[in-house]
Amino acid sequence: MATILAVDDSASMRQMVAFTLKGAGYNVVEAVDGADALNKAKAQAFDCVVTDVNMPNKDGIELIRDLRALPNYKFTPMLMLTTEAGTDKKQQGKDAGATGWIVKPFNPDQLLKTIKKVMG
Amino acid sequence: MSIDMAQFHQVFFEESFEGLDAMESGLLNLDLGDFNVEDINTIFRAAHSIKGGSGTFGFTAVSDFTHVMETLLDEMRDGRRKITQPAVDVLLGSVDCLRDMLQSIQNGSEVDQADVAEHKLALDNELNNAVPNSPSVGKQTAKASTVLPADDVKQIAGWVIAFSPHLHLLKTGNEPVRMFRELASLGHLTTTVDLQGVPNLYDLDPEECHLSWKLEVSGDIPETEIDEIFDWVEDDCDLAKQPIYQTPSESTPFHGSPEIAISHAVSRVTKDVSSELASSEESEANAADRKNGKKEDAKAAPKGSSSIRVDTSKIDTLINMVGELVITQSMLSLLGEHFELNKLDQLKNGLSQLERHTRELQESVMNIRMLPISFVFSRFPRLAHDISSKLGKKIELKLVGENTEVDKTVVELLSDPLVHLVRNSLDHGIEMPDVRLAAGKPETGTVTLEAYHRGGNIVIEVADDGKGLDKDKLRAKAIEKGLIDADAILSDKQTYELIFMPGFSTAEKLTDISGRGVGMDVVRRNIQALGGNIEILSELGKGSTISIHLPLTLAILDGQSIAVGDETYILPLGSIIESLHVKEDRLNRVAGKGETFLLRGQYLPIIRMHQIFNVLSAKTTKLTEGLIVVVEGQGLRCGLFVDDLLGQQQVVIKSLEANYRRIEGVSGATILGDGSVALILDIPGLVRLANQ
Known part of the structure; x- marks a missing residue:
């Protein structure tokens, strides 16, 4: 089964995302911020990355930019969890190489639907 | 797929409270003249996380409220809005309001709508104050027109x-x-x-x-x-x-x-x-809000059990320890299967390894309960800010040793007494700026909150460079209140100790900040309930230092085991002063008041342990044949008459109250190496018991 890297500095959001994805049968590895995620992504290959945007120690957009530069993550789906209603963050994310986004607040069903969109 | 979101609520509340603390300290530390963008970013991020989480977990009121704060902070972060002291104050007020909201939701109680509305209004006013928020208005009309x-x-x-x-x-x-x-x-x-x-x-x-x-x-x-x-x-x-x-x-x-x-x-x-995307997003968000809103009404957040956040390195250490223990255990059981006497050395080695690993395991487990004292200290900058602005004093609060670790229970119970002490220092200790200048001191007073380890104890000091305690005034007050006799001779230390007496208050007039009369005696009682003690040092005109000594943990005690007949009892090591054989000529029987003995010019009551606990197997009932252990607790000294001293050891405290019931003179029980149960003695309780 596919393995997903879930990145969020908020423990409750991270747990909710991980719990939902695990319930749907995915393997999930959690990371607490961008720097943590980057280390984990270097040590292990992930099939998809779901990341929060606003985080200390490397935000989601920098994380996506750094990951895209790695040979293993050239084509990996990367989704941003964002509350920004404005297009600013989305555009920055797209420029960094994000595949798409999930707008907070979202419920588990919306999350799974979006994950299925990129994971098949 | 249906997932019970309530399971994440507890974590959400905890991280939100942490986030609010971070916002509060960030706002307090914000130097309006010279700040770093990262400072604002940290505050913004906390608000942003709370908004995202509350939206997702269905607390719409919280996310609506936080949204306004976030917008304000976002504009400050981008430099679109100047950061002013009134704005910071409004945000600080909002942090309090948000904390109350979350607490109410967590406890399942009613949110104070009036308070929320008031703070929201203040936020909205602030928001509309400098920069009119035209883009969002424009966006909304655009959205509406694209149906x-x-x-x-x-x-x-x-x-x-x-x-x-x-x-x-x-x-x-x-x-x-x-x-x-x-x-x-x-x-x-x-x-x-x-x-x-x-x-x-x-x-x-x-x-x-x-x-x-x-x-x-x-x-x-x-x-x-x-x-x-x-x-x-x-x-x-x-x-x-x-x-x-x-x-x-x-x-x-x-x-x-x-x-x-x-x-x-x-x-x-x-x-x-x-444009259409925007409208569909909006309607989806609305639908989600409505749905979540209903959920929130239907189900009040359950009161969660307390949890603890542990550094993963601590867990790793623990897992390592367990691994070692398992290896030792399998080595020993292998040895036991075919044991011959020539393997005795191996067995001894194995057993000492087992002992070492068990001790290390115990230490690592205790370590998990340890939290940095910053959990308590972090609330004081706000307290100092509020009180100093209220009183018109200039005060600098220094925190030292915030990373000193203490048991979680101690951290929780320490909070209130410390607030009291710090308030006292801020209110009564530090003088008004003009008074300080006149006394040749710097205008700004300093209150230092320091924590450090000494031996098996943690010491917390609250020190101020304020006016200090006036011994004559204290004495006069105590005489006036009838707490001491007019001709009582008191040492400096004893004079300062007066402030811990019930009903003693030195403030010339009561303020709403401190000095409500329930002061220091309650503080002392709370500290003593934690197994600690409190001391005060002061110099008139120079300031006061109050130090609290506390055991590192409440779960393990350094004990001295004593024997009375077949029974073993544990005395807290810290309560023992000395032990001695007493000679017949030092003994004194007072009619109706029991037995006493003379120790360096002072008569101390003797408590016969075999009598108190009705131990029939006691080796001796003659005071000159057994041992007298001199102990002290809550200022009371006495001699315990026992058969013998056995040894010192760390004991794990098991609650008697939880497993049986409360017994006067006994603070708990523990299980000894041979499997038998020993009672842990409570000295003040014993004294009371003996007086009955």
Whole structure:
């Protein structure tokens, strides 16, 4: 089964995302911020990355930019969890190489639907 | 898939409270003249996380409230708004309000709507103050005006889509095949690929997308569903879509040459797509809010059990320890299976290893309960800020040793007494600026809160460079209140100790900050309940220092085991002063008051342990034959008459109250190495017991 890297500095959001994805049968590895995620992504290959945007120690957009530069993550789906209603963050994310986004607040069903969109 | 979101609520509350603390200390430390963008960022991030979480977990009121704070902070972060002290104060007030809201939700009690409305109004006023928030108003009207006429959507029989990805599309992790699969889930899909853009093999970059497609999907599919599929790639492709209408007379413009139509359609369609997207997002968000709102009403947040956040390195250490222990255990059981006497050394080695690992394991487990004292200290900057501005004093609060670790229970119970002490220092200790200047001191007073380890104890000091305690005044007050006799001779230490007596208050007038009369005696009682003690040092005109000594943990005690007949009792090591054989000529029997003995000019009562606990097997009942252990507790000294001293050891405290019931003179029990139970003695309780 596919393995997903879930990145969020908020423990409750991270747990909710991980719990939902695990319930749907995915393997999930959690990371607490961008720097943590980057280390984990270097040590292990992930099939998809779901990341929060606003985080200390490397935000989601920098994380996506750094990951895209790695040979293993050239084509990996990367989704941003964002509350920004404005297009600013989305555009920055797209420029960094994000595949798409999930707008907070979202419920588990919306999350799974979006994950299925990129994971098949 | 239905997931009970309530399971994440506890974690959400905890992290939100942490976030609020971070916001509070960030706001307090914000130097308006010279701040770092990262300072604001930290505050913004905390607000942002609370907003995101509360929205997701269904606390709409919280997310609405936080939204305004976030907007304000966002403008400050971007430099669009000047950061002023009034704005910071409004934000600080909002932090308090938000904390109350979350606490109410967590406890399942009613949120104080009036308070929320008041703070929200203050936030809104602040928001509308400097920069009118015109962009969002404009956006809303734009959204409202882009609703499509309903009959346009109705008779759609399908869509023709011209999709030409830009070369880099694959590098965003998007995959045309997956989009087509999604389209196919909406209706019957036919795809026609255009290979014209594919270069010859030598020029081909396999990571680029050179294909384009004509897609026809049939069915009455709303445009929004098509848009949703291409939502993420709208800037990474040329996209044109045209509905096929059911009426046979209407022709689709794409039937001729789609390629030509595309270039005309692109700009218009993308414009429509983006505006419509915005409206669909909004309605989705509204729907989610409504749904979540209902949930919140229906189900009050359950009161969670307390949890603890532990550094993962501590858990790793623990797992290592357990691993070692398992290895030792298997070694020992192997040894035990075929044991011969010549393997005795091996056995001894194994056992000492087991002992070491068990001790290390115990230490690591205790370590998990340890929290940095910053959990308590962190609330004081705010306290100092509020009190100093209220009193018009200039005060600098220094925190030292915030990373000193203490047991979680101690941390929780320490909070209130410390607040009291710090308040006292701020209110009574530090003088007004003019008084300080007149006394040749710097205008700004300093209150230092320091924590450090000494031996098996943690010491917490609250020190101020204020006016100090006036011994004569203390004495006069105590005489006036009838707490001491007018001719009592007191040492300096004893004089300072007076402030710990019930009903003693030195403030000339009571203020609402401190000095409500329930002061220091309660503080002392709380500290003593934690197994600690409190001391005060002071110098008139120079300041006061109050030190609290506490055991590192409440779960383990350094004990001295004593024997009375067949029974073993544990005395807290810290309560023992000395032990001695007493000679007949030092003993003194007072009619009706029991027995005493003379120790360096002072008569101390003797408590016969065998009598108190009715131990019939006691070796001796003659005071000169046994041992007298001199102990002290809550200022009471006495001699315990016991058979013998056994040894010192750390004991794990088991609650008697939880397992049996409260017994006077006994603070708990423990299990000894041989499996027997020993009672842990409570000295003040014993003294009371002996006096009955």
